[in-house]
Amino acid sequence: MATDVHGPVTTGAAKPPAPASAVRVEGLTRSFDGRAVIERLKLDVRPGEFVALLGRSGCGKSTLLRILAGLDRDIEGTVLVPRRKAVAFQTPRLMPWKKVWRNVLLGLPGKPERTVAEKALEEVGLTHRSDAWPKTLSGGEAQRASLARALVREPDLLLLDEPFGALDALTRIKAQRLVGELWQRRGCAVLLVTHDVEEAVLLADRVLVMDGGVIAHETTVDLDRPRNITDPRFAEVRAGLLERLGVATAAEAG
Numbered sequence: 001m002a003t004d005v006h007g008p009v010t011t012g013a014a015k016p017p018a019p020a021s022a023v024r025v026e027g028l029t030r031s032f033d034g035r036a037v038i039e040r041l042k043l044d045v046r047p048g049e050f051v052a053l054l055g056r057s058g059c060g061k062s063t064l065l066r067i068l069a070g071l072d073r074d075i076e077g078t079v080l081v082p083r084r085k086a087v088a089f090q091t092p093r094l095m096p097w098k099k100v101w102r103n104v105l106l107g108l109p110g111k112p113e114r115t116v117a118e119k120a121l122e123e124v125g126l127t128h129r130s131d132a133w134p135k136t137l138s139g140g141e142a143q144r145a146s147l148a149r150a151l152v153r154e155p156d157l158l159l160l161d162e163p164f165g166a167l168d169a170l171t172r173i174k175a176q177r178l179v180g181e182l183w184q185r186r187g188c189a190v191l192l193v194t195h196d197v198e199e200a201v202l203l204a205d206r207v208l209v210m211d212g213g214v215i216a217h218e219t220t221v222d223l224d225r226p227r228n229i230t231d232p233r234f235a236e237v238r239a240g241l242l243e244r245l246g247v248a249t250a251a252e253a254g
């Protein structure tokens with residue numbers, strides 16, 4: 001079928017989105033070996049909105065995030081994202097031969113001063129590790145360094161791909177709290193890919209479920225912050241999403 005939503009391929013700096021949205025995606029299709037993983041997907045994220053993206057393993061979440069980050073341009077459709085965007089992955093991807101503060105500045109244009117790195121490290125509570133080598137960091141510290149590297153870009157859009165996935169439970173809770181605080185302070189839009197329904201409900205304004213190559217479901221999380229996982233309304237939202245994901249028992253979903 002001929003379709004007019006499949007506009008020219010536009011990513012990254014080419015066309016910033018209208019100010020009313022931080023992300024505008026229409027008719028996005030991405031195929032691997034002739035198989036469409038993403039098919040005519042539509043997505044809008046408002047400026048300053050925190051959106052979590054859930055979905056079965058292999059449904060295309062990371063593929064979508066990489067496209068939004070401008071790391072994959074082999075697509076059909078329209079993708080409009082802010083020029084200032086940053087991404088953090090499950091593994092911190094620090095360069096082992098550069099000290100933490102130099103890692104934070106990596107890839108920034110010009111010759112940024114060390115103070116720029118120090119400011120970002122302070123925001124994530126890592127000033128004391130500024131001169132450390134990456135291999136001496138704990139998992140949580142490395143992930144915070146990776147967040148600092150995203151923050152120095154002063155992003156209007158922060159893309160997070162399972163950033164807490166490899167952390168132990170306690171460190172994970174602290175990291176989630178930190179991201180929530182950073183988001184509130186910075187006011188940037190966030191798209192968080194996660195497998196953790198609780199994490200999504202804890203942090204996001206809106207939770208999307210990806211299935212069959214599209215955003216198959218969305219839930220607006222209308223709960224006051226900071227959110228409390230023992231709140232019955234929290235449990236209700238969580239159960240609804242679990243059901244959507246096809247993993248809830250009847251008792252849980254009820």
Ligand SMILES: Nc1ncnc2c1ncn2[C@@H]1O[C@H](COP(=O)(O)OP(=O)(O)OP(=O)(O)O)[C@@H](O)[C@H]1O
Pocket residue numbers: 032033037055056057058059060061062063064
């Ligand atoms: N470079 C590639 N070449 C071929 N197939 C790919 C490539 N990248 C992703 N795929 C395929 O696309 C599908 C979606 O992968 P993707 O990593 O986006 O899923 P995901 O939802 O992020 O999964 P998970 O939750 O397990 O991380 C998978 O079937 C994967 O094998």
